Amino acid sequence: MSAIRRLIAVVLLVPTVAAVALWAFAWPAARTAPRDLPLGVAGPPAATARLEKQLTRHEGAFEIHHYADATAARDAVEDRTVYGAVVVTAEGSELLTASAASPLVAQLLQQAVAQQAAASGARVETVDVVAAPAADPRGxxxxxxxxxxxxxxxxxxxxxxxxxxxxxxxxxxxxxxxxxxxxxxxxxxxxxxxxxxxxxxxxxxxxxxxxxxxxxxxxxxxxxxxxxxxxxxxxxxxxxxxxxxxxxxxxxxxxxxxxxxxxxxxxxxxxxxxxxxxxxxxxxxxxxxxxxxxxxxxxxxxxxxxxxxKPGPTRAEPTTEARRSALVT
Incomplete structure (x- = not known):
């Protein structure tokens, strides 16, 4: 390859690699958002139906899983079936999260559920079922x-x-x-x-x-x-x-x-x-x-x-002349 071709190759290759690296690292980070995020819902059917309707307003954001009670919802969070769960009771709503699975998702769920609760005037208590370690709360x-x-x-x-x-x-x-x-x-x-x-x-x-x-x-x-x-x-x-x-x-x-x-x-x-x-x-x-x-x-x-x-190189047998030379020396 001539010097000019090598120069052209370097000039074109370096920006291409930089562009690919920028795309690979920056694009996913810039488009971070919930996409069919597994979220559990537990409680009376009438109350959970209203909650589910509010959550599904964010089209494609959440994948709703239904559970019979708070215990089943908590088990689902601990088993990593869902990232969190909303439990609706007569006293109010309870949000179960797992910041150890993703602190960012736990924060997002708190914001989303808090907005829904504020719109209806309800009270929401957040429980971190599987908390991130104190030494690394943000992961x-x-x-x-x-x-x-x-x-x-x-x-x-x-x-x-x-x-x-x-x-x-x-x-x-x-x-x-x-x-x-x-x-x-x-x-x-x-x-x-x-x-x-x-x-x-x-x-x-x-x-x-x-x-x-x-x-x-x-x-x-x-x-x-x-x-x-x-x-x-x-x-x-x-x-x-x-x-x-x-x-x-x-x-x-x-x-x-x-x-x-x-x-x-x-x-x-x-x-x-x-x-x-x-x-x-x-x-x-x-x-x-x-x-x-x-x-x-x-x-x-x-x-x-x-x-x-691709076997490695084998050791060649010495020729007759080589053996004679070795004997003479």
Whole structure:
């Protein structure tokens, strides 16, 4: 490639990458709003019908789930079936929220229900059923953990590939690095900062699995496609997985189909799984756990397959002349 062509490529490529990055990060953030957000309603049919009619004025904002009583509604919040619930009683209305699931959603529900109550002159009491930890009431630390884990996974996968580790050795290196990252991250987030409050070992396992899902995918694509595979997976994880994860808000707060896509990628699945394990005793953990296992298994399988398809250089047998020269010397 001539110098002029290289110059043109750089001039065109850099703005393109910047534009894609700006779109991926800024567009979902600028369009944050509830989209079919699961919300429970419990109480007498006549009262809940009026409430539901008021809530559905925001077309497409809420997905209403009906429950027989306050106990069932609370269970639904704790099981992560809904983000919150409104319980209508003779004494007034009660809003059940779970700021641990998303502080932004909890605040939004308080505002929406308070507006409806103010219009009708009713009183609303808010109960945070599953509260965010006192050390991270806004969920900022949890949201900020997505990028470092993604970078750790990309770095581990790229390093294994560039150092020439292959087959079983590469798999052992990836698993070992992910285990250490998970332990270190749990020590920082749980033991030191106090932003995670669940079982320490379960949190370390989730953090390690999130890292392994990325690192295995990077190393696996590199084993099959070469160095371009590192760039391909890094692009998907950084420019799609990170901003589409919904870590700072919630998947149902992102434009469609961004929220769904984000949960198919390791950063989004890892964030959802970490919330479930740390704050909800593992409720609704099966889906994101399977997603991470799927990424890790396919990546490690690709690493082993690449070692079989592209065997390393074998040591050549010395020729007769070489053996004679060795004997003479």
């Amino acid at each position: 900022s630390a949890l949201g900020a953990s997505v990028l470092p884990l993604a970078l750790a996974g990309i770095g581990a996968g790229a390093l294994v590939s560039l150092l020439g580790l292959r087959g079983v050795r590469a798999v052992l290196a990836l698993v070992g690095a992910a285990a250490l990252v998970g332990s270190a991250a749990a020590a920082l987030a749980h033991s030191w900062l106090g932003v995670l409050t669940g079982d320490w070992w379960a949190e370390a396992a989730v953090l390690g699995l999130s890292t392994l899902a990325v690192s295995a995918a990077v190393a696996g694509c590199a084993a099959l496609l070469g160095t371009p595979g590192i760039g391909a997976v890094s692009f998907v994880v950084m420019f799609l997985g990170n901003p589409f994860s919904g870590a700072a808000s919630a998947p149902r707060m992102l434009p469609e189909p961004v929220g769904v896509i984000g949960q198919w990628l390791p950063p989004g699945a890892g964030t959802t799984l970490l919330r479930s394990v740390s704050f909800f005793d593992g409720a609704a953990a099966t889906g994101p756990a399977l997603t991470l296992v799927w990424w890790a298994a396919l990546g490690l399988g690709a690493v082993l397959l690449g070692a079989q398809l």
